[in-house]
Amino acid sequence: MNIALIAHDAKKELITQFCIAYCGILSRHSLCATGTTGKLISEATGLEIQRFLSGQQGGDQQIAAMIACNELDLVLMFRDPLSRKPDEPNEADILRLCDVHNIPIATNIATAEALIHSLERGDLDWRDIVNPKNHK
Numbered sequence: 536m537n538i539a540l541i542a543h544d545a546k547k548e549l550i551t552q553f554c555i556a557y558c559g560i561l562s563r564h565s566l567c568a569t570g571t572t573g574k575l576i577s578e579a580t581g582l583e584i585q586r587f588l589s590g591q592q593g594g595d596q597q598i599a600a601m602i603a604c605n606e607l608d609l610v611l612m613f614r615d616p617l618s619r620k621p622d623e624p625n626e627a628d629i630l631r632l633c634d635v636h637n638i639p640i641a642t643n644i645a646t647a648e649a650l651i652h653s654l655e656r657g658d659l660d661w662r663d664i665v666n667p668k669n670h671k
Contacts (some may be wrong), residue, residue, distance in 0.1 A: 536608035536659065539598045540568035540576060541590070541629070546613035547572055551579050553613075553644060557651050558582060564654075567601070569594035595625055602632040609659065610640040611647050 538561065542550040554561055554576045566584045568576060573586035588594040601607050610633055614626050626642070633640040639659060641647035653659050 536654065537565045537567070537601075537606060538609045538611065539601065539607050540566060540572055540584070541595060541598060541610070541612040542569075542572045543613065543615040545615040545618060547575055549644060550611065550613045551575050553611075553647060554580050554582065560651055560655050567598065567607075569598065595629065599625075599628050599632055602629065602636055602638060605636055607638055609650060609654065610638060611650070612640060612642050613644065613647070614642050 540550060540554070550572060558580045561580075561582055566576075566582060567573070568584050568586060570586050570589035570592070572590075573584040576582060577584045577586075587597040598607070598610070602610070610629065612626060612629060630640065630642075632638075639650055639653075641650050650659070
């Protein structure tokens with residue numbers, strides 16, 4: 536599966552720790568991330584991650600384009616709802632696109648853990664049944 540990783544500045548350490556904890560599962564999938572988030576995770580885990588621009592330079596828009604083109608299967612976007620900065624990922628667009636294209640998205644660690652366990656069990660293969668022509 537193709538998985539995108541995004542995190543607001545205040546959540547970068549948390550998503551890195553999450554990826555360390557679930558490195559074994561994540562290593563079996565194709566990963567992409569916004570620039571700084573991808574760098575931190577890759578350095579901490581050794582995971583191969585396709586890195587886009589940083590969020591403030593358009594990396595979140597690059598991931599949004601992948602969602603719109605149905606090139607992602609899962610999005611983990613750890614956001615900080617208490618201190619959002621204008622240059623951090625525009626989560627409204629990403630959330631909307633995930634809803635339009637039926638892509639599971641986690642915006643916090645509790646949901647991310649539920650999705651990662653579903654991924655490990657193979658429960659997220661429902662997209663093959665729901666939309667087989669658009670799923671790659």
